[in-house]
Amino acid sequence: MKYALFFLIISTLSFSQKFSFIYETKYKMNTEKPNDINSDIMILDLEDNISIFREIEDKKTDSIKINQGNGLFKMGVEYQFYVRKDLTQNKIAKVITYIGNDYLLPIDENLDWKILSEQKIIGKYRAQKAEVSYGGRNWIAWFTTELPFSDGPYIFHSLPGLIISIEDSNNDYSFNLIQVKKGINLFDARSKSIKIDWKKYETLAQSYYNDPYNLNSKMGMRVTMTDANGNKMDISEMTKESQKNIAGKDNPLELNHKINYK
Incomplete structure (x- = not known):
């Protein structure tokens, strides 16, 4: 009953307000160069239980695409981080742009979270530890109920609070919250996607x-x-x-x- 009430509160807050969560993302693309670390600033826009996670520059070019009919996108498919979530329907998908077309790749892998008792302060938030396996990797996440949104960076979601930090066990990928903004509009310039x-x-x-x-x-x-x-x-x-x-x-x-x- 307690969890049902909690998720009702999350749903109500998510539906009635608009938020943007800014993450610093670090990742290693080459196993032979472990010290070669890429760093990007990414944004999770959340509105009416719909969210989009993308690079800040992707959001800017999406805005250009809407307003001017064009825009530049990262080529290749493996290191595009654009993710669309429908939290109400539990529908998660990557959107990949390739040679002028947008492709929708549903993410069906189940996130079987294990919530642990360990807690710590991250920034100004009290966070709790959780673990999950996804994509052939083991992940350690920290979420906070002080930001009562069942969402997080990339494809990660469905914890009882916002994921403010998550990293895989090999230290190859990490997402860390650095800023929260309120009242930012969510827009999606890639809604006409080809399902793959x-x-x-x-x-x-x-x-x-x-x-x-x-x-x-x-x-x-x-x-x-x-x-x-x-x-x-x-x-x-x-x-x-x-x-x-x-x-x-x-x-x-x-x-x-x-x-x-x-």
């Missing part, structure tokens, strides 16, 4: 690896590239270098869907 599964996801990734400069779509056209000094560049060598770079990024968050490029 993990098999199609792998096909998209392999397609990008095979043709990182999207030259196949330019067949019949003379394709030339130049550097900043106006010197002509060897496309085949550039492709090989890009493929080496793509294959070297061998540490995706979903390890159970790691792609072996060939």
Whole structure:
């Protein structure tokens, strides 16, 4: 009865208010370079039990896409962090943008949380520890009931409070709350998405690896590239270098869907 009342309060607050939660995200893309750490600032916008988690720059380009009909997106598929959640329906999906199209990848893996008794203060919030397995990784999370929203960064959700910190056991990925904003509008410029599964996801990734400069779509056209000094560049060598770079990024968050490029 106590938990039922708690989640009713969460649902009411989430429905009636708009919040944005800013996270610092750190991740390692190359297992052979453990000290090469990427850092991005990401935002979780929450409104009416719908949330979107994306990079701050993604949100800016989404705004451009709405207002001007265009926008730039990160290429490739494995390191795009755009996630849409419907907390009421428990529908979670990644949205992947590739060559002008948006693809919707449902996340069906169950989050079987284990809530522990350990507590500590993180920033100004009292947080409680929880553990879960997802994507072939074990995760340690800290959530707070002082922010009564059953949500969190990336695909993570369904704890009795906001997840303010979560990190995998290998210290490869971490998401840490750094700011809370109230009254920020949520908007979604990628609502017209093509639904795919993990098999199609792998096909998209392999397609990008095979043709990182999207030259196949330019067949019949003379394709030339130049550097900043106006010197002509060897496309085949550039492709090989890009493929080496793509294959070297061998540490995706979903390890159970790691792609072996060939």
